[in-house]
Amino acid sequence: MTPHRRGAGLALIAAIPTLFLLVFFGWPLAALFVRAVESSDGTGLVGLWARSGAGPLLAFTLAQAAASTLLTLIVAAPITWLVARVRFAGSRLFLVVVTLPFVLPSVVVGMAFRAVFTGPLSFLPASLGGALDDAGPSLVPVLCAHIFLNVAVVVRVVGAAWSGLDPRLAQAAQVTGAGPVRAFTTVTLPRLLPAIAAAGALVFLFCTTSYGVIMVLGNGRLRTVETAIYTEGVSYFHLPEAAALSVLQIVIVIVTLVVARLLARRAGVRGKFAAADRPSDEPPPRPRGGSRIAMGLTIAWAVLWLVLPLAVLMLWSVRPAGAGSWTLDGYRALGHEVNGITPLSSAVVSLSTAVLAALLAFLLGLNVAVAVTRLRGPAREAGEVIATIPLGVSAVTLGFGYTLVLAHWPSWLANSSLVIAAVQALVVMPLVIRIAVPALERVPLGLTGAAATLGANPVRVFATVELPVAARSLAAAGGFAFILSLGEFGATSFLARVDTTTLPVMIGTALNRPGEANLATAMACSVVLVIATALAVAVVEAVRPNAGSLL
16 A cells, blocks of 8 residues: 555544544633633633632642542552462462452542441541531541542552563572562662552542542532532522633643653653563462461452442441431332432433443544554654543533533533433543553554455455454453443533433432432442452453453
8 A cells, every 4th residue: 555545544543533533622621711711801810719718729639639649549559469470270360359449430439438328337427527527627538438439540550560670689689688668668669660650640630630539428518620620600690700720720631641651651651661571471480488477468458448339338328327217218119200310211211321422432542553553753753642632631510511512502412312322432442542552552563464465445454454463452452341331420510411311410419419318319320330340351451352451
């Protein structure tokens, strides 16, 4: 194929996802900028930020994100060691347990820690989050929930780098007299620092854009930039202030995303050189002696942080705090209407919307991945950056942008579930790209070259060689797209109408209505989502060819 025809083909492949990004991503963000500038009453963005209290909001947002990031790195450290350096029976199941919190809807995570701090930990002082429903605002439950959500990010990113390090260097240090701790701190840790920094930047990004957790656990008194956008735009209908805060959030996200990308690139380069020194067929060692004890303690540590909150949520759904008896009222209420729709109907909406969103994200993401793997140099770099920007932009910011844009759309389209599916696809498409690109790059060049030599055109080479080789990874990408679409809450909470209410939005609706019955319904809906997500993650991990990074 001539270079001219090859370039035209790549442009055609990239055209559809580019148009999709312009309409469903660029347009809402542009609308936010325009609304913020046009409605500033001469005060400008700075004046709107001052009017909305952006300074204190920004300080608290960044402080809680920094604290959450540091604590997540500490909690995840032993779990990362176990995943990266120890081979044991049940390791695949353990990875499912580690991954599940990251893909759970944030509102469900908030419900789980609400159950923990109003139940088993209700004896704690109010300053530590005890008796959460009756206490003043406490940051402790929020920090714990952020740790729970983001441990998988550290395990996946740092674990992938750690498993690629040549263990012989640390072994050589021990032979020369260094103890295990000194060998780790002087040989292994320095080589992991880029990956740790990259994981920390991603966790910081996710915590700055945290919405469902703050909404559920903040009692309306802990406010970040993210929650203030919703409050100003929806509760108070202060659209200029909400738009100005959205612009501020976009700036925060872009800066953090650029830093995360630079650090991730450094981690990737370091990992490639390290992996090249390690025999490809060398498996992680099986635990012996002291390693068995360390493995047991680490599994217990993981259960404490990652399993216990979900177990408490399930228990409290049938035995609420203060009830003193077992009840299935929350599950019976799944057939009763909440704000005009039943939870069971919302579950059907969630499933159908998630399937459509996953299919759309998969097709668009695969198009981008094919184009990116064929590009070289600055063009490839630009393609990857543009395609993955939606990963970091706040879903709440995006949702608010849509409230401005949809006002100009026909009502039949603006109120359609197709819009929700498109937005959910936009949110999860970067994940599909991040899994599909490495999968396509792992296809041996000898196979594609041989097929081309035998006369197969590029389309046939892709269909008969690349797709079959990368099929398991691509299936996992589609599975994760479905899981994350199923639990998307931030943008969907702006777009959902009565007949398009998804289950995460239903949980938020039930929480905003007073009464124990509504709380029981929210608990039961949360358990349903946990079970559905856990089953989906188990299937995806069974298909997934390796335990590499999702991010």
